[in-house]
Amino acid sequence: MNVMDAIQKRWGCRKFSDEPLDKEDLGTILDAGRFAPSAGNLQDRSFIIIKDSKLKSDIAQASGNQTWMQTAPVLVVIVAENMKVGKFFGPRGDKIYSVQDTSFAAQNMLLAATDLGLGCSLVVGFNEEKLNQILKIEPPARPHAIIAFGKPLEQAKTSSKYPLEKFVYFEKHKNKIADMDVTFGDLKKAKEHIAVKTEEAKKKGISFIEKIKSLFKRKKQEPLGEDHFMEDKSVSNPEEVKHEKANIPRFLPKN
Numbered sequence: 001m002n003v004m005d006a007i008q009k010r011w012g013c014r015k016f017s018d019e020p021l022d023k024e025d026l027g028t029i030l031d032a033g034r035f036a037p038s039a040g041n042l043q044d045r046s047f048i049i050i051k052d053s054k055l056k057s058d059i060a061q062a063s064g065n066q067t068w069m070q071t072a073p074v075l076v077v078i079v080a081e082n083m084k085v086g087k088f089f090g091p092r093g094d095k096i097y098s099v100q101d102t103s104f105a106a107q108n109m110l111l112a113a114t115d116l117g118l119g120c121s122l123v124v125g126f127n128e129e130k131l132n133q134i135l136k137i138e139p140p141a142r143p144h145a146i147i148a149f150g151k152p153l154e155q156a157k158t159s160s161k162y163p164l165e166k167f168v169y170f171e172k173h174k175n176k177i178a179d180m181d182v183t184f185g186d187l188k189k190a191k192e193h194i195a196v197k198t199e200e201a202k203k204k205g206i207s208f209i210e211k212i213k214s215l216f217k218r219k220k221q222e223p224l225g226e227d228h229f230m231e232d233k234s235v236s237n238p239e240e241v242k243h244e245k246a247n248i249p250r251f252l253p254k255n
C-alpha cells in the first residue's frame with residue numbers, strides 16, 4: 001500500500017474482533033510513531049501499551065464510557081512527557097509543540113495500522129485526571145491521545161471530507177482559488193476543462209474573441225497568474241464571480 005492509499009483508506013474502526021494483535025504488527029505500529037517528527041527532535045513523548053481487560057474497561061469508562069474501546073485487543077496511550085519541549089521552546093513549546101509531537105506520532109501509527117490491514121481509532125475525549133490515576137501518569141507528563149488497534153469487525157467506512165476549494169487559499173489567508181481543476185489538474189484535465197468551458201461559452205452565445213480580448217486586458221492590470229485567484233473581500237458574492245470566471249476560457253485551445 002502506498003502512502004496515499006493508507007491516508008485515504010484510514011477510517012475510525014470502533015468494533016474489533018477478539019483476536020490478539022500480532023507482536024510484530026504492534027512493533028511496526030510503535031516504530032511508525034517513533035519515526036514521527038518532533039520539535040527540535042526532542043522526542044519528548046512516550047507510548048503506554050494496554051492489553052489488560054480491567055485496565056481497558058477502566059480507560060473506556062474514563063473516556064465517557066466509550067465501551068467499544070474494550071473490544072480492541074490493544075490500546076496505546078500517547079503521552080507528552082513535557083520534560084524538555086517547554087524548556088527549549090518556552091510557552092509555545094509547552095502548549096503547541098508538545099501537542100503536535102504526539103499528534104504526528106498518532107497519525108503515523110494510524111497509517112501504519114491501516115497499511116497492516118488493521119482497524120484503529122483515535123480517542124481524545126477522556127477525563128485526564130482519571131486516566132492519570134489509572135495509568136499512574138504524573139505531571140509534567142500529560143496523556144494526549146489513546147488509539148485502539150485490532151482486527152476490524154465492521155465494514156470499513158469513509159467519512160466525507162470537505163473539498164479543497166473550501167479551505168485552500170493562495171498566498172494569503174482567505175484568498176480563494178477560483179478554479180481548482182485548472183490550478184492543480186494535469187494538462188489533460190485542464191485541456192478537457194477548457195474544451196467544456198469553450199463549448200458552454202459558445203452555447204451561451206458569448207463571443208469567444210471578445211472574451212479573449214477582455215482576458216488579455218485584465219491580464220495587463222493584474223500580476224501574472226492572478227486570474228486564477230480571487231479575493232473574498234473584493235466581491236460581494238464570491239460564488240457568482242467564481243461561476244462567471246469559470247465560463248471564460250483561459251487559454252486558446254490548440255484545435
Ligand SMILES: Cc1cc2nc3c(=O)[nH]c(=O)nc-3n(C[C@H](O)[C@H](O)[C@H](O)COP(=O)(O)O)c2cc1C
Nearest residue numbers: 010011012014066121122123124125126157158159
Ligand atoms: C482531537 C480528536 C479527538 C477525537 N476523540 C474521539 C473520541 O473521543 N472518540 C471517538 O470515537 N473518536 C474520536 N475522534 C475520532 C473522530 O471522531 C474521527 O476522526 C472523525 O469523526 C472523522 O472520522 P474518520 O477518522 O473515520 O475519518 C477524535 C479525533 C480527533 C482528531
